[in-house]
Amino acid sequence: MEWKFRSDLPIYSQLVEQISLGIVSGEFPPGAKLPSVRDLAMEAGVNPNTMQRALQELEREGLVYTQRTAGRFVTEQIGVIQGARRTIARQSARIFLDDMKKLGYGREEILSLLEEEKEENHGDSGV
Amino acid sequence: MAILECKGLSKRFGSVQALDNVNLTIEPGRVVGLLGPNGSGKTTLLKLCNGLLTPSAGEILIAGAKPGPETKAVVSYLPDKPYLADWMNVGQLMDFFADFYGDFDRERALDMLAHLNINEQQSIKQMSKGTREKVQLILVMSRKAGLYLLDEPIGGVDPATRDYILDTIIRNYNPAAAVVISTHLIADVEQVLDEVVFIRNGQIMLQSPVDAIREDKGMSVDQYFREVFKC
CATH class of the missing domain: 1.10.287 (Helix Hairpins)
Incomplete structure (x- = not known):
């Protein structure tokens, strides 16, 4: 996934946008396990807390969910x-x-x- | 508890007021950019945190304690100038760090060095400037410290090395530790920071989360900095 950031918007909201796009486009397919916060942060070159915040927002929107021990997954609800x-x-x-x-x-x-x-x-x- | 707290901190060099009544609190788990033009007091502040300078007034607390032998076990410091003995090789430097710092993680250092194809026999003298900076950072980041103070870690290196250095900072992120990065190359570090501290003429002008600046001002921290510090 290619990460690009505009300068006039918060970084976390751009992460939400880009990961959503990744999910919608099938790059992260339904039910797929997401990389860890740290790995995603490294891949995007962003602060891990910012990535964490973005993932929490995606969770709130229902696009991803956390399984206590196994990690974060893309929703299976099409x-x-x-x-x-x-x-x-x-x-x-x-x-x-x-x-x-x-x-x-x-x-x-x-x-x-x-x-x-x-x-x-x-x-x-x-x- | 805050990992770093400055209360009414001032430092004077003769007639020059290098720091002027600095009040600053940094919490664990944060990556903080200490941003200011040349001569604004960034290096002085970091040296005070290390006990390399003593305050003219006010106080500094590292995890609740004044700078001293105990706090040096907590703080991992990357100075703004090369400071490693250049006759030493990488293996000797690791021994040196292991002797001085109980929290030095040799495995972590070896892993990062291997990634860059740097072997233990290589001496500092034989290295390019960029490689030297990488080795220094690897040693400093291989400590399991509570507070990392990095003075201009990305100054004077090429963009690929810069990326590697920022990558290393993210890779070693620890929610129990704070990282303070002093720099004026804001555009490069902005994405890896939680918050920024603007410093000018020895005074703290602003402490704010990066995304709060972007949200409120509709511009990047880099753009905002240029506006605030316009000459």
């Missing part, structure tokens, strides 16, 4: 993962629509733009 997927998709859509608005695009223009792009990318993205 519904929760689907919910997270939808949340991330909506966020991306909102950012996209904001950008389009700044460019002066209206509803019709945006839709036809999406159609055009879909045609062009048909081969490689499979959309």
Whole structure:
């Protein structure tokens, strides 16, 4: 997993975002055991307490759970993962629509733009 | 109990006020960045914590005790200048550390040295600057100390070495110990820190969690530092 951090947001919330994305995209599949806090912190190059905080937040959201002795696991509840997927998709859509608005695009223009792009990318993205 | 506590701490060198009424508390389990421009008092503060200097006023407590032989068993210190005898080889240095510090973990040091392909016969003299800095850090981090004081551990080394050093700090993270890293290379260390302390002209300006600065200011600690310390 590649970790990237923006400078204008807290590190822990970016960790939450990136691990969620890892879960949604299947990089951390349902039911998979997560690496230890220390290993994840080292991989991301962040403070272990910050990683711990991010994992606690993911636990609160239901995407991961802790088994007392065995460690942390990705949830097996597909519904929760689907919910997270939808949340991330909506966020991306909102950012996209904001950008389009700044460019002066209206509803019709945006839709036809999406159609055009879909045609062009048909081969490689499979959309 | 706080692992490090400074109360009304001041240090004067003749007419120069190096530290001015510093009040600072650092809890175990924290990785703290001591950030300030050159000459702001960072090294003076760390030397006071080590008992290498004595306060002009106020006091320092390390795990509740004044700096002395007992606190030296608790504090693992990386000075800002090379300090290892350069005629020694790595094996001799490990013997030296084992003699001086009861908490030196030779296995841990050997493991980290092996990772870097540094063998025990290599002498400090034969090493590049970057390798020397890595060896110093490995020795210091191989102690099971309660407080690690690292004075500019990433100054003057290449970015890959810098990453290795920060990695080593995370790898050896211990919830019962605190790490204080003094530096002005903030962008590089920001991600590994819990909190930062800004110091200017010998005074503490701010002590705050990294993510609280990012949350409140909408900018990185590095950017915020540049704003606060703008010349």
